[in-house]
Every structure is written in C-alpha cells, then in structure tokens.
Amino acid sequence: MKRLAVFASGSGSNFEAIAEGCKSGVIAAEVALCVCDKAGAYVIQRAEKFGIPTLVFNPKDFGTKREFEKMIANRMDAENIDLVCLAGYMRIIGDELLERYGGKIINIHPALLPAFPGAHAIKDAFEYGVKVYGVTIHEVDATLDGGKIISQVAVPYEGDDIDELEAMIHRAEHKLYVETINKIIG
Numbered sequence: 001m002k003r004l005a006v007f008a009s010g011s012g013s014n015f016e017a018i019a020e021g022c023k024s025g026v027i028a029a030e031v032a033l034c035v036c037d038k039a040g041a042y043v044i045q046r047a048e049k050f051g052i053p054t055l056v057f058n059p060k061d062f063g064t065k066r067e068f069e070k071m072i073a074n075r076m077d078a079e080n081i082d083l084v085c086l087a088g089y090m091r092i093i094g095d096e097l098l099e100r101y102g103g104k105i106i107n108i109h110p111a112l113l114p115a116f117p118g119a120h121a122i123k124d125a126f127e128y129g130v131k132v133y134g135v136t137i138h139e140v141d142a143t144l145d146g147g148k149i150i151s152q153v154a155v156p157y158e159g160d161d162i163d164e165l166e167a168m169i170h171r172a173e174h175k176l177y178v179e180t181i182n183k184i185i186g
Helices: 013-023 042-050 065-078 095-101 121-128 162-185
Strands: 002-008 029-036 054-056 083-086 105-109 132-139 149-156
Touching (some): 013 029, 029 065, 083 162, 105 162, 121 162, 132 162
Parallel strands (some): 002 083, 029 054, 083 105
Antiparallel strands (some): 105 132, 132 149
16 A cells, blocks of 8 residues: 655645545555644644654754755655655755655645746735636646646636635645545556
C-alpha cells in the first residue's frame, strides 16, 4: 500500500479529506505522516483524531531551510513515503526536498493556474472579478505554484459573498484532491 505524507500549516480540511479517503478505502493508500510548521495548527488535532503521526516543527529552530527540510526528508525516508501532498502548507518547497522527493510532491491551489498564483488566490480572483474560479493540482517544482498541471476543476460563481465562494472552492478541492491522488497512485 502506498504511503502518503500530507503537509499543512493551518486548519487541515484537505488533510482530513485525504485521511478520510484513505480510511474509507476510497484512496488505496494510507496517510503515514502529517507534517506541520505551526505548533497550534488545527490540522494536528485532525491528525490525532485519525491516529496519524505528526511531525511538528518550528522553522525558526533551524539555521536554514535546508536544515529543516533535511530533517523532514529523513523522517519521510524512515516512514517510506511514496507521495507528498501539500494541503495548505504555506512554505515554498526548497532544494533539499526537491532533490530528494522531486517528482513525488503535489500541491493543491485554489485557482485555475497559471492565473492567480500565490497565497491569496481566492481573494485576488474575487477582487479581479472573474466569473469562473477553480482548483488546480500540480507537481511541485522550484517555481511558485508552477510545475506541470495534473488536474483542474472549474467552480463557476457570480455572487458577491467571498465566504460562500471559499466554501464552494474548498468542497471542490476535497473532491478533486481525493480523485487525483487515486489517479497518481493507481
């Protein structure tokens, strides 16, 4: 069975969708590790609920990004991780992880890339006034929200309530991430 590491920095709703997909057998894999860079993030509680080990670290405890990424990669090696899924991990992946896990790291982004890269994609698209929003899953490379696009789904919306829009996008994310992981590991 394939072993996944899911990286998250916040609430972890995509983490939970993946973990639930694995637990229910919808995804033929197991989440073997949750990696989080914020000690108080709610994703840690979600991981505990599923009995998934967590690696929680503070980047400021390390001299360089390479140092904390080496620690993460060593732990992933020990856990025999096959695929890394970024799910709201708010750090740019650096050279150490790309060198060791390049081609095995995917990311979910709440916009139809290449439009609206970056940390505030929903807000940026909303303020721009687009009528079709969306979700992209892509391979991770050294560029910000770059890398080969694996899958996308459109989320049409013409309302004026950004909270409603965000909820719609999150529902689309949860479904698309589960489907895409299945395709990748299948």
